[in-house]
Amino acid sequence: MEIERLKSGRRMSQAVIHKGIVYLAGQVGAPGEDVATQTRAVLEKIDELLGEAGADRSRLLQATIWLADIADYGAMNQAWEAWLDGAPAPARATAQAQLARADWKVEIIVTAAVQ
Amino acid sequence: MEIERLKSGRRMSQAVIHKGIVYLAGQVGAPGEDVATQTRAVLEKIDELLGEAGADRSRLLQATIWLADIADYGAMNQAWEAWLDGAPAPARATAQAQLARADWKVEIIVTAAVQ
Amino acid sequence: MEIERLKSGRRMSQAVIHKGIVYLAGQVGAPGEDVATQTRAVLEKIDELLGEAGADRSRLLQATIWLADIADYGAMNQAWEAWLDGAPAPARATAQAQLARADWKVEIIVTAAVQ
Numbered sequence: 001m002e003i004e005r006l007k008s009g010r011r012m013s014q015a016v017i018h019k020g021i022v023y024l025a026g027q028v029g030a031p032g033e034d035v036a037t038q039t040r041a042v043l044e045k046i047d048e049l050l051g052e053a054g055a056d057r058s059r060l061l062q063a064t065i066w067l068a069d070i071a072d073y074g075a076m077n078q079a080w081e082a083w084l085d086g087a088p089a090p091a092r093a094t095a096q097a098q099l100a101r102a103d104w105k106v107e108i109i110v111t112a113a114v115q
Numbered sequence: 116m117e118i119e120r121l122k123s124g125r126r127m128s129q130a131v132i133h134k135g136i137v138y139l140a141g142q143v144g145a146p147g148e149d150v151a152t153q154t155r156a157v158l159e160k161i162d163e164l165l166g167e168a169g170a171d172r173s174r175l176l177q178a179t180i181w182l183a184d185i186a187d188y189g190a191m192n193q194a195w196e197a198w199l200d201g202a203p204a205p206a207r208a209t210a211q212a213q214l215a216r217a218d219w220k221v222e223i224i225v226t227a228a229v230q
Numbered sequence: 231m232e233i234e235r236l237k238s239g240r241r242m243s244q245a246v247i248h249k250g251i252v253y254l255a256g257q258v259g260a261p262g263e264d265v266a267t268q269t270r271a272v273l274e275k276i277d278e279l280l281g282e283a284g285a286d287r288s289r290l291l292q293a294t295i296w297l298a299d300i301a302d303y304g305a306m307n308q309a310w311e312a313w314l315d316g317a318p319a320p321a322r323a324t325a326q327a328q329l330a331r332a333d334w335k336v337e338i339i340v341t342a343a344v345q
Contacts, residue, residue, distance in 0.1 A: 002228070008203060008204060009204060011196055011204060013207075016177065018176055019249075026207070026209070088238060089238060089241055095329055096327055097211055098185050099185070100188050100210075107208060111253075113232070113248050118289065118343055126322070134250065139321055141325075179323075181323075212325035215303050
C-alpha cells in the first residue's frame with residue numbers, strides 16, 4: 001500500500017508511513033507525573049511506534065516539542081538527551097503550549113526515515 | 116516544474132507541491148463564528164486546496180491543529196471526525212496557541228500525498 | 231550518507247538532509263533586540279544553513295513561525311517579506327508561543343528542497 005497507517009482511528013493515526021518517511025502523531029503520556037517521567041513515557045511510545053514502522057531513534061529527521069510550562073525546558077532536555085544517548089539528533093524546535101489535557105506537561109511530534 | 120505553488124503571494128503560498136507531497140499553509144476561516152463553524156470553514160478550504168493539488172482528505176499524512184482556546188477541543192474534534200467520516204486519518208497533534216487575529220479560533224496545517 | 235546532518239550536537243542538529251529535503255531546527259537570534267532585528271538575525275541564520283545544505287530561500291517548502299507576542303505579527307511580516315523580496319514563498323503558519331528564553335521574540339522553522 002502506498003500510504004501505511006499504524007494504530008489508526010476515526011480521529012488520527014498514531015503513525016503514517018509514506019515514501020520512506022514515518023510521521024508520528026503527537027505523543028503524550030504519564031499524565032499527572034512530573035515532566036521528566038512524562039518525557040520518558042513519551043519517548044518510550046515514540047520508540048515503539050518507530051519500531052513498528054521500521055525506523056528507530058537514530059533516524060529522526062525532525063522533532064517538535066510542546067511544553068505546557070517552558071520552565072520544564074531543562075528537565076525535558078535532560079530526559080531527551082539521555083534517550084538519544086549520543087545517537088544522531090534531529091532538527092528540533094521547542095515552545096510552550098497548553099495541551100489538550102491540563103495534566104499533560106509535554107507532547108512530542110517526530111518524523112523519521114524508515115530503514 | 117520541480118516545485119509547484121498554488122495561490123502564491125509575497126508572504127506565503129497557500130500550497131506547495133514537491134516530490135508527490137503537498138504542504139498547505141495554515142488555514143483559517145469564518146472569523147467571529149463559533150469553533151465548529153470555523154473548523155468546517157477551514158476544512159472546506161483544505162478540501163479545495165487539496166483538490167487543486169491533486170490530493171484529497173483520504174491522503175493526509177500529517178495535521179497540526181492550533182486552538183485559540185483548548186476548551187474548544189471537543190467541538191473541533193466533532194467537526195474534524197464528521198469531515199473525515201471514516202476516511203483514513205493522518206498523524207495529528209493539537210495544542211493551544213493564540214492566532215494572528217483575535218477572532219480566529221482554529222488554524223489547521225496539513226500535508227498530504229498527491230495522487 | 232543517506233541522512234546528512236549539519237551542526238549536530240547531543241540535543242539537536244541545526245539541519246538534517248534526507249532524500250532531497252533539508253529540515254532546519256527552529257532558529258532564534260539577537261535576544262533582547264526588537265522583533266524586526268531578531269527576525270532578520272533568524273533569517274540570516276536560515277540563509278547560512280540552507281546554503282550549507284545546498285538550498286536557498288527560493289526553494290522553501292514550509293515555514294512555521296512562533297512569536298512570543300502576536301502583536302509583533304506586522305513587524306515580523308515586514309522583515310519576512312523584505313527577505314523573500316519576491317522569491318517564491320513557502321506554505322506558512324504563524325502562532326503565538328512562549329519560547330525557551332524569555333528574551334527570544336521569534337522562532338522560525340523551515341524545510342526546503344535541496345538543489
